[in-house]
Amino acid sequence: MDEHQLYTVSIYTENNIGLLNRISAIFQRRHINIESINSSVSEIENVTKWIMVVKLSEDQMKKIIGQIEKQVEVIKAYYHTEEETIYQETCLFKIKSDLLFNERQIQNIIKDSYARIVTVNKEFFVIEKSGRKEEIDLLHRELSVFGIMQFTRSGRIAVTKDEMKISTMLKALQH
Structure with a gap:
């Protein structure tokens, strides 16, 4: 049985109108409550970072990350356990x-x-x-x-304990 636990979801996006509605709809369709949400600039210029906290199974989490990444403005989405983040x-x-x-x-x-x-x-x-x-x-x-x-x-605001590969990846694209 895949157990429900808290995950911190980090979503790197272009800052577009209506994106929050589409992302929250992905959770809503599955009857998953978003415990907290935060949006801010990220370490990468012109890239917004969303931090969401949700409680679900890892199988559900993997499926949702896939759905989130299908949104045109989403550059990359990650999920981490409590132990993998500093928040x-x-x-x-x-x-x-x-x-x-x-x-x-x-x-x-x-x-x-x-x-x-x-x-x-x-x-x-x-x-x-x-x-x-x-x-x-x-x-x-x-x-x-x-x-x-x-x-x-x-x-919640959070950073991961491990390096986020996206920072390196996006910096390379900017040059």
Whole structure:
């Protein structure tokens, strides 16, 4: 039995309108939820890198990578296990300012979680935390007790432990 596990999918593409819809439709047709998604410039000029996190079997993953690579704008797609990647997520918490001064425990939570305060005013303060999903989830649970005014988190950003051959391949094509 092919077991479901989390995969980090890296997709190198031209930056074209509508591509996200077509890629997400590939997952949607198979009833696979995308846990997180991030899009940014890559190490290669004019190439966008998408990072998606999905939970499925390796057989399904291989089929989906094949489907993704059939999209005209997709240069190359890869998938990696948790062990093969170095990854982080970032989040922001907005909390009432009086708690920062009246609840000593909040200051300790911030310090112990290696989060940092990015802004403080009379009404609220904002904490930023980067780390693994579990670390962010823990901080969220600890701060929820006091009340969170707003919360947002990024999708996963990741690099592979092994060299990505695409970088060398695309640099060669640019010359």
